[in-house]
Amino acid sequence: MNQLVNGEWRTDTYEATDEDGAFQRGETTFRNWIVGSDIPDHVDAEIDERFTPEAGRYHLYVAYACPWAHRTLLARSILGLEDVISVSVVDPWRGEDGWQFSPEKPGCTVDKLHDSTYLRELYVEADPDATCRVTVPVLWDTEEDTVVNNESREILRMLTTAFADLGNGARLLPEDADEVDRVDEVISEIYEPINNGVYRAGFATSQSAYDEAIDELFEALGRWDDHLAENRYLVGDTLTEADICLFTTLVRFDHVYHTHFMCNRRFIHQYEHLWPYLRDIYTTPGVAETVDMDHIKEHYYTTHPDVTPTGIIAHGPDLDFEAPHDRDRLAGSPPIPESAD
Ligand SMILES: N[C@@H](CCC(=O)N[C@@H](CS)C(=O)NCC(=O)O)C(=O)O
Numbered sequence: 367m368n369q370l371v372n373g374e375w376r377t378d379t380y381e382a383t384d385e386d387g388a389f390q391r392g393e394t395t396f397r398n399w400i401v402g403s404d405i406p407d408h409v410d411a412e413i414d415e416r417f418t419p420e421a422g423r424y425h426l427y428v429a430y431a432c433p434w435a436h437r438t439l440l441a442r443s444i445l446g447l448e449d450v451i452s453v454s455v456v457d458p459w460r461g462e463d464g465w466q467f468s469p470e471k472p473g474c475t476v477d478k479l480h481d482s483t484y485l486r487e488l489y490v491e492a493d494p495d496a497t498c499r500v501t502v503p504v505l506w507d508t509e510e511d512t513v514v515n516n517e518s519r520e521i522l523r524m525l526t527t528a529f530a531d532l533g534n535g536a537r538l539l540p541e542d543a544d545e546v547d548r549v550d551e552v553i554s555e556i557y558e559p560i561n562n563g564v565y566r567a568g569f570a571t572s573q574s575a576y577d578e579a580i581d582e583l584f585e586a587l588g589r590w591d592d593h594l595a596e597n598r599y600l601v602g603d604t605l606t607e608a609d610i611c612l613f614t615t616l617v618r619f620d621h622v623y624h625t626h627f628m629c630n631r632r633f634i635h636q637y638e639h640l641w642p643y644l645r646d647i648y649t650t651p652g653v654a655e656t657v658d659m660d661h662i663k664e665h666y667y668t669t670h671p672d673v674t675p676t677g678i679i680a681h682g683p684d685l686d687f688e689a690p691h692d693r694d695r696l697a698g699s700p701p702i703p704e705s706a707d
C-alpha cells in the first residue's frame with residue numbers, strides 16, 4: 367500500500383496485514399489538541415497553545431466515503447459549525463496516488479485552501495519529512511498552515527468541546543463527567559469489533575483472521591442490539607459521540623460491508639433494534655445531509671482491487687433510512703439546538 371516516506375510518495379511500502387493475515391491499521395501522526403478541548407483520560411497529550419478555537423480559522427479535509435471522516439462531518443453538522451469550519455471533499459476513488467481532488471465529480475470539491483491535486487501535498491507542506499499514510503479526516507489550521515490533527519476520534523472530541531460554544535448550542539457529550547467517561551469506554555468498546563472489525567474482515571488474507579473478525583463483529587452487534595431494546599442511545603438519554611461512532615459503520619454496512627467486506631451473516635436491516643436505531647439517527651437534524659451513499663459505494667467497490675478486482679459497484683439493497691422508527695417511545699431525545707422552537 368502507498369504512503370509517504372521522508373516526504374516522498376512511495377507505492378511499495380507497507381503491508382496492511384501481518385504474518386497471520388490479520389489487518390493492522392497504522393497509527394495516525396498529527397496529534398495536536400486545540401485550546402479548550404477536553405482531552406480524554408486515555409490520551410497522553412497536552413493542549414497546544416498555538417491552536418485556539420476561532421470561527422473561520424480551521425478547515426476539514428474529508429471523504430464522504432470514509433467512516434472516520436464522517437464522524438467529524440456529523441459533529442460539524444449537528445453542532446451547527448458549518449460557518450465556523452470549512453470543508454474540502456476528496457474524490458471517493460483512491461488510486462495509486464492516494465486521495466485526490468476531482469472537483470468535476472458530483473459532491474467533490476477543489477482543495478479550497480491550497481488548490482492541490484493530491485491530499486498528500488498537504489501532509490508534505492505540514493511536514494516535509496513526513497513518513498506516514500495519507501488519510502482523511504485532516505483538521506488543518508490556516509493560521510499556522512499545518513495539520514492540527516488527523517485522528518477522527520480526537521477531532522471529534524475537539525469539535526464537541528473546544529468548538530461547541532461556536533455552534534448552535536446542541537451538545538454531543540453528557541454534562542455528567544461519569545457519563546462522559548462511559549462515552550469514552552463505549553467508543554473504545556465498539557472500535558475493535560465493529561468500526562475496525564468490518565475492515566479486519568474485509569482485508570483479512572487468511573481464513574482464521576476473517577473468521578475471528580466476523581465472530582467478534584456479529585457478537586458485538588448482537589450485544590448492542592439487545593442494549594438498544596431498552597435504550598434509545600448507547601449512553602444515557604441523549605445522542606452522543608458514541609452514537610456517531612457506531613452510526614458511521616452501521617449506515618455503510620448493508621450497502622458495502624455486508625457484500626464487499628463479506629460481513630454477510632446478517633444485514634443491519636434484519637436486526638430488531640439496530641435498524642430502527644440507525645433510522646432514528648439518520649433522521650436526526652443535520653445527519654442525512656452528511657451521508658452520500660454514491661460516494662460510499664464508489665469508494666469501497668472501486669478502491670480495493672484486492673477485494674473487488676472488477677470494480678463493479680453492487681446495486682442493493684434498497685433501503686429506506688427515512689421510514690418511521692418509533693424510537694421516540696423510549697426515554698431520551700436528539701440534540702436540540704438552542705434556536706429550536
Ligand atoms: N485512525 C484514523 C483512520 C483514518 C483512515 O484510515 N482513513 C482512511 C479512509 S476510510 C484513509 O484515508 N486511508 C488511506 C490510506 O490508508 O492510505 C482515523 O480514525 O482518523
